[in-house]
Amino acid sequence: MGAALEVELRHELTRLDLDVALSVDRETLGLVGPSGAGKSTILRAIAGLVRPRRGRIVHRGSVFLDTDRGVDRPPEDRRVGMVYQDGALFPFMSVLANVAYGAPGGRRSRATKARAVLDRFGIAGLASAKPGDLCGGERQRVARARAVAAEPTLLLLDEPLSALDSVTKQAVAEELEGRLADLRLPTILVSHDFEDVLGLADRVAVLQAGHIVQQGSPAELAEAPASAFVASLAGVNYFVGTATRREGLTEVLGDGWQRSVRSVDAADGTVGVVTYPWEISLSRAAPEGSALNAVSGVVRRVSLVGNRARVSLASSPPVVAEVTEESVRHLALTPGTPVVASWKATATRLVPARPPPAASSRL
Numbered sequence: 001m002g003a004a005l006e007v008e009l010r011h012e013l014t015r016l017d018l019d020v021a022l023s024v025d026r027e028t029l030g031l032v033g034p035s036g037a038g039k040s041t042i043l044r045a046i047a048g049l050v051r052p053r054r055g056r057i058v059h060r061g062s063v064f065l066d067t068d069r070g071v072d073r074p075p076e077d078r079r080v081g082m083v084y085q086d087g088a089l090f091p092f093m094s095v096l097a098n099v100a101y102g103a104p105g106g107r108r109s110r111a112t113k114a115r116a117v118l119d120r121f122g123i124a125g126l127a128s129a130k131p132g133d134l135c136g137g138e139r140q141r142v143a144r145a146r147a148v149a150a151e152p153t154l155l156l157l158d159e160p161l162s163a164l165d166s167v168t169k170q171a172v173a174e175e176l177e178g179r180l181a182d183l184r185l186p187t188i189l190v191s192h193d194f195e196d197v198l199g200l201a202d203r204v205a206v207l208q209a210g211h212i213v214q215q216g217s218p219a220e221l222a223e224a225p226a227s228a229f230v231a232s233l234a235g236v237n238y239f240v241g242t243a244t245r246r247e248g249l250t251e252v253l254g255d256g257w258q259r260s261v262r263s264v265d266a267a268d269g270t271v272g273v274v275t276y277p278w279e280i281s282l283s284r285a286a287p288e289g290s291a292l293n294a295v296s297g298v299v300r301r302v303s304l305v306g307n308r309a310r311v312s313l314a315s316s317p318p319v320v321a322e323v324t325e326e327s328v329r330h331l332a333l334t335p336g337t338p339v340v341a342s343w344k345a346t347a348t349r350l351v352p353a354r355p356p357p358a359a360s361s362r363l
Contacts, residue, residue, distance in 0.1 A: 004186040011052035018210040028187040030201030039190040048075035081152030089131040096127040102150035117149040155187040174352045199272040199352040239317040240353045243267040263348035272353035277322035279347035294342040
């Protein structure tokens, strides 16, 4: 039995030819790439808003599109919930009317469902407001509520965090990860920023010039990027632990870690830890000084990327460092070499992390 969603598309755009194949189960796939790579076109084709030159889209056995057979179901028959970067709300409609717009049923039934969804999303107090009266985070919440009210079987999120300031982005991301975990719909989350999908996506697909150039978990992409492009786009360490505030810093400890990791970011509870590989130094002995985080392990893999090298350690948590080729030679970094990886608390970012599957529902 295949995945819940199977997508094959070929389409000519102004500056590139789109040629992709994707499979998505009951999970969130992060689709990451620079502007103009074709990300939004893929979402619009799945939703039925763009007809590709050639393609086949099948969701749970239902054929949305098959150009060879002349099948092209209209958007209203696809039960796809789509959330745009700016929310794409109707400006002259109230929040309640916006959310009710896509809900199934008659007028009274749609309004009832819309009120229930607004209440579930904690924004019932905005029901009579107009989109122009809302802040960016509120517009995103309303847009997601509208998508959920339509009772979709598939969710598409087009840059839901990119237009938000850093404080609002953090709050919206924390809420979004809970919604995605609870809904458990096949979901594609598009972003030009790899960090925006951390803690939200189960897998990540990197799109470059209309082609998927690599897929895998965030850790897999950081450890062994297929190209310098992937390394620069997806170059982060990411692991999950429990955060506790202590003496002006946040300490994060995960299962089986050698020791806690410290950050200057404030957080409490389950968090994702993000550190760039180039912020990590490697040495044969534990260093002294201001680097507050250090883990030891043996070298597992050395991957050359241009004139740099990605060095992955069999440590706990597992760490990938990016160093010069000269450092590789100087430290004699080969598989099995024992080293210490160290980095500063200021180089450790804390982001939302998806709760484990056994976590209780928030909806």
